[in-house]
Amino acid sequence: xxxxxxxxxxxxxxxxxxxxxxxxxxxxxxxxxxxxxxxxxxxxxxxxxxxxxxxxxxxxxxxxxxxxxxxxxxxxxxxxxxxxxxxxxxxxxxxxxxxxxxxxxxxxxxxxxxxxxxxxxxxxxxxxxxxxxxxxxxxxxxxxxxxxxxxxxxxxxxxxxxxxxxxxxxxxxxxxxxxxxxxxxxxxxxxxxxxxxxxxxxxxxxxxxxxxxxxxxxxxxxxxxxxxxxxxxxxxxxxxxxxxxxxxxxxxxxxxxxxxxxxxxxxxxxxxxxxxxxxxxxxxxxxxxxxxxxxxxxxxxxxxxxxxxxxx
Amino acid sequence: xxxxxxxxxxxxxxxxxxxxxxxxxxxxxxxxxxxxxxxxxxxxxxxxxxxxxxxxxxxxxxxxxxxxxxxxxxxxxxxxxxxxxxxxxxxxxxxxxxxxxxxxxxxxxxxxxxxxxxxxxxxxxxxxxxxxxxxxxxxxxxxxxxxxxxxxxxxxxxxxxxxxxxxxxxxxxxxxxxxxxxxxxxxxxxxxxxxxxxxxxxxxxxxxxxxxxxxxxxxxxxxxxxxxxxxxxxxxxxxxxxxxxxxxxxxxxxxxxxxxxxxxxxxxxx
Numbered sequence: 001x002x003x004x005x006x007x008x009x010x011x012x013x014x015x016x017x018x019x020x021x022x023x024x025x026x027x028x029x030x031x032x033x034x035x036x037x038x039x040x041x042x043x044x045x046x047x048x049x050x051x052x053x054x055x056x057x058x059x060x061x062x063x064x065x066x067x068x069x070x071x072x073x074x075x076x077x078x079x080x081x082x083x084x085x086x087x088x089x090x091x092x093x094x095x096x097x098x099x100x101x102x103x104x105x106x107x108x109x110x111x112x113x114x115x116x117x118x119x120x121x122x123x124x125x126x127x128x129x130x131x132x133x134x135x136x137x138x139x140x141x142x143x144x145x146x147x148x149x150x151x152x153x154x155x156x157x158x159x160x161x162x163x164x165x166x167x168x169x170x171x172x173x174x175x176x177x178x179x180x181x182x183x184x185x186x187x188x189x190x191x192x193x194x195x196x197x198x199x200x201x202x203x204x205x206x207x208x209x210x211x212x213x214x215x216x217x218x219x220x221x222x223x224x225x226x227x228x229x230x231x232x233x234x235x236x237x238x239x240x241x242x243x244x245x246x247x248x249x250x251x252x253x254x255x256x257x258x259x260x261x262x263x264x265x266x267x268x269x270x271x272x273x274x275x276x277x278x279x280x281x282x283x284x285x286x287x288x289x290x291x292x293x294x295x296x297x298x299x300x301x302x303x304x305x306x307x308x309x310x311x312x
Numbered sequence: 313x314x315x316x317x318x319x320x321x322x323x324x325x326x327x328x329x330x331x332x333x334x335x336x337x338x339x340x341x342x343x344x345x346x347x348x349x350x351x352x353x354x355x356x357x358x359x360x361x362x363x364x365x366x367x368x369x370x371x372x373x374x375x376x377x378x379x380x381x382x383x384x385x386x387x388x389x390x391x392x393x394x395x396x397x398x399x400x401x402x403x404x405x406x407x408x409x410x411x412x413x414x415x416x417x418x419x420x421x422x423x424x425x426x427x428x429x430x431x432x433x434x435x436x437x438x439x440x441x442x443x444x445x446x447x448x449x450x451x452x453x454x455x456x457x458x459x460x461x462x463x464x465x466x467x468x469x470x471x472x473x474x475x476x477x478x479x480x481x482x483x484x485x486x487x488x489x490x491x492x493x494x495x496x497x498x499x500x501x502x503x504x505x506x507x508x509x510x511x512x513x514x515x516x517x518x519x520x521x522x523x524x525x526x527x528x529x530x531x532x533x534x535x536x537x538x539x540x541x542x543x544x545x546x547x548x549x550x551x552x553x554x555x556x557x558x559x560x561x562x563x564x565x566x567x568x569x570x571x572x573x574x575x576x577x578x579x580x581x582x
Contacts, residue, residue, distance in 0.1 A: 065493070090512035094433035097440040145491075152491040179429035 009054040011041035025204030035078035106173030112146035363537025381468035441509035514559040
């Protein structure tokens, strides 16, 4: 695809390319399917758009919402699900529905509704990336939207109080995490050895939960106990997002290789030298071993000498 | 029975699935309450009610269906259907499945952990896409709302109550649609989502008789409830049922369950 694909989304932190779940889903999918995506991080200027992030812009299209963006990428032949069977494709849809129903409310709550987390972590982070005076309004609006969504979808009677809803949604989220962990088992990705859409979605929702430092962390603690999910997130971060994180850039990687080459050459040279020295030693004429002069005493004199010394 | 005790019991099932009446066997006079079948009940409620009926039939538990105009208000969670068993009232398929399990009947005991996860995931898929699409069609599509929904929803009540209740419910549903991001969807996009969902269900079912091969589970009951209702309900246009009719194995699936569990009600077992 010749036309440049530009994605505008929220930026990264805590080791992640993006802190926003939906943006992360799109970025991960783009990496898995090999789509050349130019990422525009929303920053403090007025140029960035703030509406329905993430947004993909091409020459003639503007696509919003992760599901639509993924569909668009698939139509442009960037398909990460190429090797999946029909049943696995169906499973993908089902698990995504499970994540949206069971896990998303708790993630929203952890980020936007839990007041300690919101006031100390989420609000300052987002506000620093939105120009004044929107930074006073927009985070609050996002928080209210999250609370609304939780209450409208889960806060039905008899759970009238937010506290009861909280208990229920965290219970559901922990169960969902357990189910995902069971499903992943010991394999590297959810469907075999190559990552697919489901991996992108799971990564997008789990990675912020895993990496962002919160004061109130009950869901994070639960996630950290499921070691295969943590390994899954770390694997994807290391293999697909390491290069753009400023850890080791491609040029740096080459330097490391060059250094390694030099070292091996040095070692080789040294061992060559040692071999040569060995050869030299063997080939040079061998001197006979030197005889040390020894004192010769007759046996009788020895004894008398020793006896005389002993008597006072 | 006071509303507080009722709400407490229902939330109990939602929380830990252990009931106080676990020791009692299933009584003969268990009843299921839904709205009036002919004039009042809507597509989504009918689907939910049929799903529960199918589930109980699959467990071989007798249930009597009673239609009441105010079933929605009698229900502890505001949703229909709800069942009245002994001195307990439980509503919605999820808590009912847990309640029945506490009494010792379960359809999904034979599944391993991965299969149980799959089953839960597919049930969420049906709720997320099919149920939401049904709600959208009933309450956000102006043609259907005007011709069918308003008239049916308020039919047992006198004027002006029928209009007020209908508008109130419509406002509630529209608010929920907006919160989950369906507010801006067009009817075509919703139908496409239904198609995707049916395709996923069809691919998962394949050529098996039930979703988890030989034995039906609550997933089969839920899917049957929704698909059968979509196929047999007359709406302003047939697009929704056309989407389902595209998949022949789903049609065969519905026919099979209908024959086994609803027509041969006297027979024991599958």
